[in-house]
Amino acid sequence: MSTAAHTDWQHRPAPATSGAWVDRAAEVAAVLATDAAARDRAGATPYDEVQLLKDSGLVTLLGPVEHGGGGQDWPTAYRVVREVAKADGSIGQLLGYHYLWNWAARLVGTREQWEHVEAEAARNRWFFGGAVNPRDNDVVVRDEGDTLTFTGRKSFSTGSRVSDVTVLEGVLEGSVGPDNPEGDHVFAIVPSDSAGLTFHDDWDNIGQRLTESGSVTIDGVRVPWSAAAGYVDKSFQRRVYNTLNVPTIQLVFAHFYLGIAAGALETAGTYTRTKARSWLHGGHERAVDEPYVIDTYGDLTAKLWAAEALADQVAEEGWALHSDPDAVTERDRGEHEVRVAAVKARATDVALEVANRIFEVTGARSTATSEGLDRFWRNIRTHTLHDPVAYKRREVGRFVLTGELPEPTWYS
The missing domain is CATH 1.20.140.10 (Butyryl-CoA Dehydrogenase, subunit A, domain 3)
Known part of the structure; x- marks a missing residue:
């Protein structure tokens, strides 16, 4: 896959309208389409493909304009995902999951939390992954005073090795009871190279081969309580x-x-x-x-x-x-x-x-x-x-x- 023809993306103004962003996605798709079948057969980690999403600006589509984002809405994001998926379903999935996990801070977090996350994500063109497979309930979150530690394993972690940050999810230790059978779930965003976070190269399915959706081991990954999305004074603010x-x-x-x-x-x-x-x-x-x-x-x-x-x-x-x-x-x-x-x-x-x-x-x-x-x-x-x-x-x-x-x- 050659991106040489589109190196001017970084020197062109960002698209200003929904339609222009979809056009940008079509440009990305055209690059991906040139060797999509060969890349599917090779099944290599899609570092270049994710860099393409960054260089084109698509990763910042939903981010605030004042911090370098596109300032667009979800209907536009869905159309962009659809356009990219025409050429490469795996990369379309990665981009769609990225948008969700980027937006997750707003869905779950406090205003202070999501404004910080969205600003940093747009400025740094973070690419998001997520270790949030709901059918694996073996990640335990332990309260250690001012910090939390996540420990366990998830069968799937889409975006794993190509991500800059990863959304972790687990159940707060001691929170499960008769009145709270599912316990208190905690979401936190951590750097994907955090100590204790090990992505396994075991995604070997017949399709979506480039999504880096293998398993992950989480061994005492530490975050401050302030990073627990939606929690204020260790209490979740439900909406x-x-x-x-x-x-x-x-x-x-x-x-x-x-x-x-x-x-x-x-x-x-x-x-x-x-x-x-x-x-x-x-x-x-x-x-x-x-x-x-x-x-x-x-x-x-x-x-x-x-x-x-x-x-x-x-x-x-x-x-x-x-x-x-x-x-x-x-x-x-x-x-x-x-x-x-x-x-x-x-x-x-x-x-x-x-x-x-x-x-x-x-x-x-x-x-x-x-x-x-x-x-x-x-x-x-x-x-x-x-x-x-x-x-x-x-x-x-x-x-x-x-x-x-x-x-x-x-x-x-």
């Missing part, structure tokens, strides 16, 4: 807005699924136009004139456009909640989660269908490893197993039939 992290990250998922699907359709379309052969018994000289080929592209594109439109609409609805955090009610949050669940369900189904059916209109030779068309399906299939889509449909169905709102959990 409904704290629970908006799940619908926000689930929308990140949906958008990079749709981005990968769009990339699959674009790549397949180029192959059909330039390499695919018409069927010898079909009576057409070109593959692009085959009625079944035309119909398939029309069908898949219509489904993708519909899913993208829904995803964009729900992103705007979510931004209304982010814009006034203190006003978010439980009903606001619950209804938004139902809408997000619907987006996640449709994005999953449409993306899987697109990535599977493109082979029907590209032909047998398109399955060559050198073409790399399989990476789109592998990437979507891998991440859509993050949590069962049936439970997303259940949230929607229960709301429609009974008005029931989903309770905030790590997955809803």
